[in-house]
């Protein structure tokens with residue numbers, strides 16, 4: 399993360415990433431506890447970096463490498479700042495090796511749940527784990543520590559890890575072989591809180607109210623008296639970014655909302671009512687349904703649909719943005735997971751920055767600088783910020799919606815009639831979910847109108863109508879997903895209501911495929 403985007407006056411923790419699959423969870427657990435932290439790859443974290451960053455504590459993540467290999471990722475002198483350090487898994491092993499202890503490849507690997515017995519009292523366990531008792535943790539390791547550096551004692555053991563938890567209380571160095579950041583380590587969050595609050599002495603001043611104040615100051619400092627354009631999609635990220643910007647710079651902000659005609663029922667209206675009506679934010683509303691549906695006519699390949707929509711969007715956005723005289727900045731709702739520089743599984747540094755398809759290439763072409771007020775936040779923090787700034791709940795807790803919209807929920811060719819029919823059925827489904835109080839338990843729920851006709855009987859007549867598939871999944875990040883377990887009663891009520899009210903739909907099915915092997919969307 400660029401230092402200009404960091405939050406310098408927060409007390410903060412530095413998380414050094416050695417490439418574990420779960421490094422982000424360390425940051426999640428800390429931030430949930432009011433602790434500001436950032437993740438940086440080990441390749442970048444040298445002496446000068448740490449001095450500049452000024453952490454109150456350092457956490458070394460796990461990673462796929464073996465400390466026993468000659469070219470192991472190292473800690474490059476991080477242990478000599480007098481700052482408390484917590485090493486997790488690989489982080490523990492590399493700390494031990496660096497300080498003069500030994501690590502070996504273990505014959506008995508440990509994966510999954512294990513029990514750790516607390517062997518001594520420690521600041522790390524304070525008020526959480528008692529000496530002599532055993533506690534459930536989550537392990538994932540092949541190597542293990544076999545002898546400790548001077549000054550360290552063993553504070554926890556497991557069946558296959560005689561040094562499951564170690565400490566040098568005088569230097570404030572701690573190491574755990576298990577992963578406290580994973581929820582299966584039942585007391586993991588409390589142990590991390592002991593490290594950050596009791597050992598590093600942080601007070602937990604990371605609140606959304608503080609962030610709001612601070613970000614408003616930063617936006618003003620970056621933008622000065624320049625004009626900013628912000629694309630609205632109706633989703634939570636762009637909505638929160640826009641309201642925050644408006645609070646910071648008032649009418650220097652102009653929002654552009656391109657209605658593709660592929661949004662859900664009434665969504666376009668809601669965006670206009672909220673931003674123009676309620677917040678009085680200058681808003682360019684482009685009603686482009688005819689253009690989008692015209693260019694999509696006869697196209698059934700999903701990738702072609704995506705390309706057409708992406709291209710048109712950028713063309714329209716650029717044309718409208720040019721009308722805002724003197725615009726110098728483009729605001730985007732980029733989130734923290736999009737900007738974390740991650741370490742690849744092979745240990746080499748790799749940068750995973752998602753391209754934001756909506757405005758791809760636009761800032762460079764138009765010579766605009768980016769304003770990204772949410773780039774320090776995780777999705778649920780954006781939702782918390784949305785609530786803090788008073789955005790209505792219907793925006794704040796809205797399920798994710800793909801950029802190409804309903805186009806990818808209408809397999810095959812798209813027509814205005816089919817989009818309208820899908821919108822109508824989807825509204826019945828989502829209203830039923832809301833009425834049942836299930837909306838917030840579900841990551842994403844939507845309907846897909848299939849280009850398949852099946853036979854039915856309604857009244858005395860034979861029908862030959864389309865099939866609607868319902869989908870609802872739980873997920874934490876959209877990378878994996880489980881089917882939501884609706885009751886049969888709920889599903890049959892929804893099915894009946896849709897068929898009774900949506901002429902043209904003759905059959906309703908429920909998709910029970912998890913991801914993997916399925917994806918969340920059908921196209």
Ligand code: XMP
Nearest residue numbers: 704798799800801802842876913917918919
């Ligand atoms: P899949 O279908 O890949 O979706 O399991 C994972 C998440 O990404 C969303 N999604 C998209 N979002 N443009 C987007 O902006 C797209 O083309 C797109 N395709 C899928 C999907 O809704 C889910 O939240």
